[in-house]
Amino acid sequence: MKFVVFVITSVLLAYISREPLRNPRSHGFYRFFAWEAILALLILNIDDWFLNPFAPHQIISWVLLTPSLYLLIDAMTRLKRAVKPDPERQDAALLGLEKTTQLVTGKLLVAFPNLKDNSGAILVQREKKQ
Secondary structure, eight states, X not given: OHHHHHHHHHHHHHHHTHHHHTOTTSHHHHHHHHHHHHHHHHHXXXXXXXXXXXXXXXXXXXXHHHHHHHHHHHHHHHHHXXXXXXXXXXXXXXXXXXXXXXXXXXXXXXXXXXXXXXSOOOOOOOOOOO
């Protein structure tokens, strides 16, 4: 059953990534393989997630996962507002949110305003409250 789910989901991911898969120089080509690896990890580990849900390591896992999901949703919302996706942009290797109209240059993690980023990552400007 897991194999069938993996194959069907892989076909869906391949369909979504069909244009980038034709161009190994695009970041979408590598994004597809990252999605495949995440899918494989998810399918291989899903049985153990609920096997003993109140084990200490499971509780710690869920406690850490919950704020991570909040940060993901908050970051995606802020990114969408900051970069103003342009559906008219013609680049088959990009997905909807990636078709931006301006470069993102500030911090994205507003929850941690004092966090220093030395990785060179592209970040979103912090919104000023009035």
